[in-house]
Amino acid sequence: MNWDDPATTSDDTAAERLVGASADGEDQAVEAALRPKSLGEFVGQERVREQLDLVLRAARARGATADHVLLSGAPGLGKTTLSMIIAAEMGAPIRITSGPAIQHAGDLAAILSSLQEGEVLFLDEIHRMSRPAEEMLYMAMEDFRVDVVVGKGPGATAIPLELPPFTLVGATTRAGLLPPPLRDRFGFTAHMEFYAPAELERVVHRSASLLDVEIDTEGAAEIAGRSRGTPRIANRLLRRVRDYAQVKADGVITRSIAGAALGVYEVDDRGLDRLDRAVLRALLKLFNGGPVGLSTLAVAVGEERETVEEVAEPFLVREGLLARTPRGRVATPAAWAHLGLVPPQAGGAGAGQQGLFGA
Numbered sequence: 365m366n367w368d369d370p371a372t373t374s375d376d377t378a379a380e381r382l383v384g385a386s387a388d389g390e391d392q393a394v395e396a397a398l399r400p401k402s403l404g405e406f407v408g409q410e411r412v413r414e415q416l417d418l419v420l421r422a423a424r425a426r427g428a429t430a431d432h433v434l435l436s437g438a439p440g441l442g443k444t445t446l447s448m449i450i451a452a453e454m455g456a457p458i459r460i461t462s463g464p465a466i467q468h469a470g471d472l473a474a475i476l477s478s479l480q481e482g483e484v485l486f487l488d489e490i491h492r493m494s495r496p497a498e499e500m501l502y503m504a505m506e507d508f509r510v511d512v513v514v515g516k517g518p519g520a521t522a523i524p525l526e527l528p529p530f531t532l533v534g535a536t537t538r539a540g541l542l543p544p545p546l547r548d549r550f551g552f553t554a555h556m557e558f559y560a561p562a563e564l565e566r567v568v569h570r571s572a573s574l575l576d577v578e579i580d581t582e583g584a585a586e587i588a589g590r591s592r593g594t595p596r597i598a599n600r601l602l603r604r605v606r607d608y609a610q611v612k613a614d615g616v617i618t619r620s621i622a623g624a625a626l627g628v629y630e631v632d633d634r635g636l637d638r639l640d641r642a643v644l645r646a647l648l649k650l651f652n653g654g655p656v657g658l659s660t661l662a663v664a665v666g667e668e669r670e671t672v673e674e675v676a677e678p679f680l681v682r683e684g685l686l687a688r689t690p691r692g693r694v695a696t697p698a699a700w701a702h703l704g705l706v707p708p709q710a711g712g713a714g715a716g717q718q719g720l721f722g723a
């Protein structure tokens with residue numbers, strides 16, 4: 365597909381973008397090797413780390429099972445990693461499942477009743493659990509008990525079942541979607557923030573050394589700066605830059621190698637990819653910076669509304685390049701600057717034309 369040409373249409377889903385935050389097949393294969401195994405190894409998130417350290421230390425000192433923990437944050441920020449660290453720090457086994465995998469309360473009852481004392485139950489995408497399972501979980505979390513319903517209709521009876529104490533670690537990208545009774549049953553909620561460039565630099569250095577790749581300080585900074593505040597993206601960009609360094613150079617990653625490699629993959633110095641830039645370019649060039657409706661903008665870049673709204677816009681908004689207003693999408697001054705264009709009002713009549721054939 366050609367995102368540079370606003371007229372090109374495509375049914376591509378942009379799912380395999382290099383700067384996408386969710387895990388692709390290759391990520392899943394290598395992530396296990398790159399996952400920090402202890403709180404000490406976990407880079408950044410100082411506040412969350414400190415709070416969690418206290419929770420876990422106190423529980424250990426009491427010889428008790430740790431309180432239930434809710435991890436909320438965008439994809440790729442380290443929720444699964446932290447859940448494994450919690451188990452490791454408690455010296456406890458971990459059972460991993462997810463909201464969508466638990467469709468019936470019975471599925472959950474089976475898991476809960478087979479837990480060992482002190483075990484960590486990691487429930488990923490907890491906001492996507494079915495309603496009956498959710499209600500069963502309330503009681504399990506609070507009273508370490510479930511009611512198993514036997515039989516159907518008027519003859520059905522609930523048999524109470526005692527559970528061993530366990531630690532539920534729930535993860536969600538959408539904490540706002542959790543019903544308050546569920547949210548309230550967690551003893552501790554960790555809000556994971558996007559990482560600062562310096563933190564991502566440390567992630568890149570750490571991963572490079574695990575992958576046995578040589579990288580200098582500036583090379584790591586270059587990758588970190590394009591990683592959208594997300595360790596998963598930093599690790600993925602590192603792998604692509606490593607390939608480039610191996611094929612085109614001596615394998616050592618420097619600033620110029622990283623820049624050239626990510627240029628090949630069209631990830632710019634701010635971490636925008638072709639889709640992001642196509643949306644911005646259409647907004648600036650075709651609609652003079654807006655406001656323009658989402659549907660019109662989507663047609664202009666030849667994408668589905670949802671792709672523009674859910675794939676491109678969140679990062680553009682976060683970067684302060686695009687604003688969603690009641691009248692439509694509007695480019696900010698930073699957007700004009702990023703694409704090297706001059707906003708119309710700044711230069712008088714016709715100024716928006718400048719750079720029309722350039723950028």
Ligand SMILES: Nc1ncnc2c1ncn2[C@@H]1O[C@H](COP(=O)(O)OP(=O)(O)OP(=O)(O)O)[C@@H](O)[C@H]1O
Pocket residue numbers: 385386387394395396398399400405406407408409438439440441442443444445446537567595596599
């Ligand atoms: N603080 C960190 N330090 C070092 N590496 C990290 C850190 N956080 C995440 N990573 C790396 O980023 C990758 C993605 O992390 P993880 O799978 O834990 O994200 P997630 O929040 O569970 O994402 P999703 O919402 O998609 O499930 C892992 O390979 C891990 O190695």
Ligand SMILES: [Mg+2]
Pocket residue numbers: 443444445488
């Ligand atoms: Mg995860």
